[in-house]
Amino acid sequence: MKILSIDTSNQTLAIGVMDDQRVLGQIQTTINKNHSVTLMPAVELLVQKVGLKPKDFDRIVVAQGPGSYTGLRIGVTAAKTLADTLKIELVGISSLKTIAANCIGRSEWIVPIFNARRQNVYAGAYEWQAGVLVNVLPDQHLSLENLLEKLAGRAVYFVGEDVEVFREAILVDFPETAINQNPAWNYPNGITLAALGAKEQPVDNIHDFLPEYLKLVEAEENWLATQTQQAGVESYVEKV
Missing domain, CATH: 3.30.420.40 (ATPase, nucleotide binding domain)
Incomplete structure (x- = not known):
């Protein structure tokens, strides 16, 4: 193929x-x-x-x-x-899975991170299980603080070109070895x-x-925030 x-x-x-x-x-x-x-x-x-x-x-x-x-x-x-x-x-x-798949041989939860700005991230967690990369924490948009709370107590491995942006915050709860050191894996x-x-x-x-x-x-979020949604009333935004 x-x-x-x-x-x-x-x-x-x-x-x-x-x-x-x-x-x-x-x-x-x-x-x-x-x-x-x-x-x-x-x-x-x-x-x-x-x-x-x-x-x-x-x-x-x-x-x-x-x-x-x-x-x-x-x-x-x-x-x-x-x-x-x-x-x-x-x-x-x-x-995110594409980034996690770079990390061959890691036994920890692999956590790819994209910077979503304002101390928020796109992230998930993946684990190699019998040679198959399994999503163990669904991909999601969340604050970095919330992500670190979800990962507390686990052996993890952070990867991605935006990891350096959050290095200091990560190191508060996780050791230096939890951050990827192979530049090629970040992309x-x-x-x-x-x-x-x-x-x-x-x-x-x-x-x-x-x-x-x-x-x-952001524009759609702002628009929705100004609308009063009533039960049974159809949304102004039509999905096409």
């Missing part, structure tokens, strides 16, 4: 191409040069360099969220368009994402596939 993977959920652009267990190629850049401009040229370049054509792929795997609202929309829209146009399978993978990897997606079931309906934001955008 030939797989193309795409992750634009945060600052990193990660693309990978696999053919079953064979790695054909990947692109990873950690300096955001505007994913809306760079993604498709990068996909085209990588596919060409590995000697394939778009029609050769069987599956598209995309980082579904959480992450940057704009980044997620770009990646998910591109993945849906490719999957629909090429009539191939589409799989969504948690952006999404297109091959890791493709490998995860190879094991999952494709979505039933490509058109219904949406990013997993885990949090409303």
